[in-house]
Amino acid sequence: MIINHPLLGPRDANEFIHLGDASLINRPDGMADDAAEKFHDYLYLRDNPAGEYRELWYHDAGDRSWLVVTRNTLTHEISSVEMARDVARKQGRSK
Amino acid sequence: MRYSALSILKQGLTGNKSWKPVWREPEPKKSYDYIIVGGGGHGLATAHYLAKVFKGKNIAVLERGWIGSGNIGRNTTIVRSNYLLDGNQPFYEMSVKLWEGLEQDLNYNAMMSQRGILNLAHSDGQRDDYARRGNAMLMSGADAELLDRDAIQKMCPFLKFDDERFPIKAGLLQRRAGTARHDAVAWGFARSADQHGVDIIQNCEVTGFQIKNGKCIGVETSRGPIKANKTAVCVAGSSSRVMAHAGMRLPIESHVLQAFVSEGLKPTIPGVVTYGAGHLYISQSDKGGLVFGGDIDGYNTYAQRGGMPVVEDVCAGAMSIMPMVGRARVLRMWGGVMDMSMDGSPFIDKTHIDGLYFNGGWCYGGFKATPASGYCYAHLLATDTPHEHATDFRLDRFMRGNIIDEKGVGAQPNLH
Numbered sequence A: 001m002i003i004n005h006p007l008l009g010p011r012d013a014n015e016f017i018h019l020g021d022a023s024l025i026n027r028p029d030g031m032a033d034d035a036a037e038k039f040h041d042y043l044y045l046r047d048n049p050a051g052e053y054r055e056l057w058y059h060d061a062g063d064r065s066w067l068v069v070t071r072n073t074l075t076h077e078i079s080s081v082e083m084a085r086d087v088a089r090k091q092g093r094s095k
Numbered sequence B: 001m002r003y004s005a006l007s008i009l010k011q012g013l014t015g016n017k018s019w020k021p022v023w024r025e026p027e028p029k030k031s032y033d034y035i036i037v038g039g040g041g042h043g044l045a046t047a048h049y050l051a052k053v054f055k056g057k058n059i060a061v062l063e064r065g066w067i068g069s070g071n072i073g074r075n076t077t078i079v080r081s082n083y084l085l086d087g088n089q090p091f092y093e094m095s096v097k098l099w100e101g102l103e104q105d106l107n108y109n110a111m112m113s114q115r116g117i118l119n120l121a122h123s124d125g126q127r128d129d130y131a132r133r134g135n136a137m138l139m140s141g142a143d144a145e146l147l148d149r150d151a152i153q154k155m156c157p158f159l160k161f162d163d164e165r166f167p168i169k170a171g172l173l174q175r176r177a178g179t180a181r182h183d184a185v186a187w188g189f190a191r192s193a194d195q196h197g198v199d200i201i202q203n204c205e206v207t208g209f210q211i212k213n214g215k216c217i218g219v220e221t222s223r224g225p226i227k228a229n230k231t232a233v234c235v236a237g238s239s240s241r242v243m244a245h246a247g248m249r250l251p252i253e254s255h256v257l258q259a260f261v262s263e264g265l266k267p268t269i270p271g272v273v274t275y276g277a278g279h280l281y282i283s284q285s286d287k288g289g290l291v292f293g294g295d296i297d298g299y300n301t302y303a304q305r306g307g308m309p310v311v312e313d314v315c316a317g318a319m320s321i322m323p324m325v326g327r328a329r330v331l332r333m334w335g336g337v338m339d340m341s342m343d344g345s346p347f348i349d350k351t352h353i354d355g356l357y358f359n360g361g362w363c364y365g366g367f368k369a370t371p372a373s374g375y376c377y378a379h380l381l382a383t384d385t386p387h388e389h390a391t392d393f394r395l396d397r398f399m400r401g402n403i404i405d406e407k408g409v410g411a412q413p414n415l416h
């Protein structure tokens, strides 16, 4: 698989480490009343879809950036690659 | 028809003309007491034990494709009980004991061959770790031996003992471990289940569950709706997709694991050997092909094929312990979709929906579990209580902090 890195261009997926579902960006509020339940779901439960999947990859053997890759888990076709930073900022995080 | 030496002789002398189909092809009935979703090893084993041991009646196995088309027909067939943790080891030892009597129980040749598994250790720390694991195995009633370098050299003279980085220092041997013939396991369980009255219905995909007032009363299928008192899902790599029909999210990700077979060679490897400094396991089939594999590819996928980086990694692993394999050619390779759980251990449990049961999360190690998984799942279905060796395989174990993480790597399926 080739991941088209927004800054570095096409890179071999072997340079990256796969972390998992992109929803891992959205850490729950640890102070909330239902924090234990929220963290359980956050840490352990997955949608695991067959089809389009947004996932986090870490460019370990490259620039060490985190990417959000949208990939089809049936065909391995990648439709978009974004910097995880930009995705988090768009959601209003770390302004 | 019972198989015996006499029946083979008789058929051989009469031109093999009167063999009968091994199972029926029934039409689905309107309703069953038990519906088992998924005709893989675990589904068929569940049907066998449910009918034969727990005297369940009116049982159907619904299979999307043909039986044996999933991971039961794709694995590298290693059977062993060399786990460390309490939640796992007694269960896997129960499984090895069932394997030992399986062919008599099924009257079917599953080619179970107890040729042993040898885990290589490459440092003093790893040897200590294996000694600890060996002790846990002995405590569960399994066999385990710690071998020194000389003993390994006698057994496997072809290994590379003096590698600069990873010399072979010791090994953990389980002699009762071995390999079996994967398809024959599926067929043997199917034949026995059929003989005990179970309807095996192929080309019947479950597309939804009928859930009323918190109770599952049947399934929707590609061949119409079917009612059931109890619905038992065991669809391995498809677990998340199927349970999503019941609105459930599982502690599971689907990943691909690849397997490789070389051209046929003269008998070389006595049993199964695993590399302790990388991820590689290798054995030799009865036909002479080297059967080997290693890590999963590491990203979520439902495609039954993997990529080149793992091919290279696995072959490099094989070269590190057995440099001579560099001259053999790989004949075939393929992949299967694994139900990787968050702690690397499986589930055999009720769900929060009455009448709906779940078995899955077997990762890359569910073949060896086939008989015990079937037995324990049948126990749960028949009695609504977990079997004593499967009490920890609960869906809520993460909430309770009771994870069973053999490797100790945390909630990261691609590291298990």
Ligand SMILES: Cc1cc2nc3c(=O)[nH]c(=O)nc-3n(C[C@H](O)[C@H](O)[C@H](O)COP(=O)(O)OP(=O)(O)OC[C@H]3O[C@@H](n4cnc5c(N)ncnc54)[C@H](O)[C@@H]3O)c2cc1C
Residues within 6 Å of the ligand: B037, B038, B039, B040, B041, B042, B043, B062, B063, B064, B065, B066, B067, B068, B069, B070, B071, B072, B073, B074, B075, B076, B077, B078, B079, B204, B205, B206, B207, B234, B235, B236, B237, B238, B242, B257, B258, B259, B293, B334, B335, B336, B337, B338, B362, B363, B364, B365, B366, B367, B368, B369
């Ligand atoms: C390459 C490879 C090597 C492996 N090596 C080993 C090994 O050496 N030792 C070991 O112990 N384990 C090994 N495993 C793991 C083992 O094969 C699996 O854990 C085990 O087979 C899973 O259980 P099963 O046999 O029931 O799965 P499967 O055979 O996959 O059965 C699941 C069935 O469910 C069916 N299904 C799915 N969705 C539906 C639906 N909606 N409706 C109806 N039916 C459905 C599928 O078609 C399939 O037939 C390996 C796996 C692979 C891929």
